[in-house]
Amino acid sequence: MLDGVYESAWEHMAWRREMPDGSPSNDRLFTPPWEGDPLRGRTLLLQAEQGLGDTLQFARYLPAALQRAQGRVVLECPDALRSLLGNFPNVELHRRGSNPTPHHVHLPLMCLPRILRLPHPSQVPPVGYLGWPEAKPDTAHSPQARVGLVWAGNPRFANDRRRSLHLATLLPLLR
Secondary structure (H helix, E strand, O other): OOOOOHHHHHHHHHHHHHOOOOOOOOOOOOOOEOOOOOOOOOEEEEEOOOOHHHHHHHHHHHHHHHHHHOOEEEEEEOHHHHHHHOOOOOEEEEEOOOOOOOOOEEEEHHHHHHHHOOOOHHHOOOOOOOOOOOOOOOOOOOOOOOOOOOOOOOOOOOOHHHOOOOHHHHHHHHO
16 A cells, blocks of 8 residues: 555555454454445445544545445444544444344455455545545634544553554643
8 A cells, every 4th residue: 555556555555454463353244355345235244343534534435335236335433533424424323232133245344345346545535535524714724623632542552652642742732
């Protein structure tokens, strides 16, 4: 991916599923993985995997998946993201848990770029895919404009210390 060779990178990324902690667990699924073919009245179950950030990043591929699938698409996602991911028309959201919704084929959300054969991430909407409202013209560049900043991830994540900051580290930037 760092070399910009995305098509083969997506193929190699599939190896994450072979790792002992690969997620989500497909032990409970007895359906075949989706290969990108039209559903023809069948249901595709997409599974959010890994962290919340990964789910948000790969949600950008949902419109392309809907277009390719031409059928019912259900996304299992964490409750914390339901309000953000609820903006995708024609994608049903279900709670990630032990009882999957009835479906015919399944796929982890992070496998979508490989299945859709997208050679470069620029082929999907780069911004605005979560449906955030646009800034009002009169406040977009105002000194009172509000900016959100995420400085910390999930503290229960094993490698959180390498990706999160202490808020005090950022305080000098406010001056």
